[in-house]
Amino acid sequence: MTKSMTTAMNTSTTGTPFQRTYLSQSAARPTRIHPEVNAPQKRITRKTSKKSIPAGFWMALFSWIIAIFIMSGSLNETFSLAEVEPQQMEVQVEKGDTLWGIAQEINTTVFNHDYDVRHLIYAIEKANGLENAIIHPGQILVIPLDLE
Secondary structure (H helix, E strand, C coil), X not given: CCHHHHHHHHHXXXXXXXXXXXXXXXXXXXXXXXXXXXXXXXXXXXXXXXXXXCHHHHHHHHHHHHHHHHHHHHHHHHHHCCCCCCXXXXXXXXXXXXXXXXXXXXXXXXXXXXXXXXXXXXXXXXXXXXXXXXXXXXXXXXXXXXXX
């Protein structure tokens, strides 16, 4: 150890106060203030940065979405209870009826001459599982109303 360190240690253990030496014993003077150094730094942001949206907006939006979801479910139930127009009708075959005659009558009264009678006969045969145009009195024919 060096002599100065020993002296400092001995003086500190003997009860005398330890003294520090300062480079300058003069009174404290304020340092030069540099505004660019001590000024609070501005937050660096992009000019196109998005502003935050308040939590209240998100809560209101979420509430609206839930309300619409609930209302759409109840609206579906409301409209599903409404009577749906039948997509088919039934005709009972009487004596003397032919498939061609029934198809012409349906085309005139229901479809306002929109379809070819041959197309109607084919649709009636398909809906009733008929292999040909032979029908019998008392037979009930299903007439499809949603023709493609």
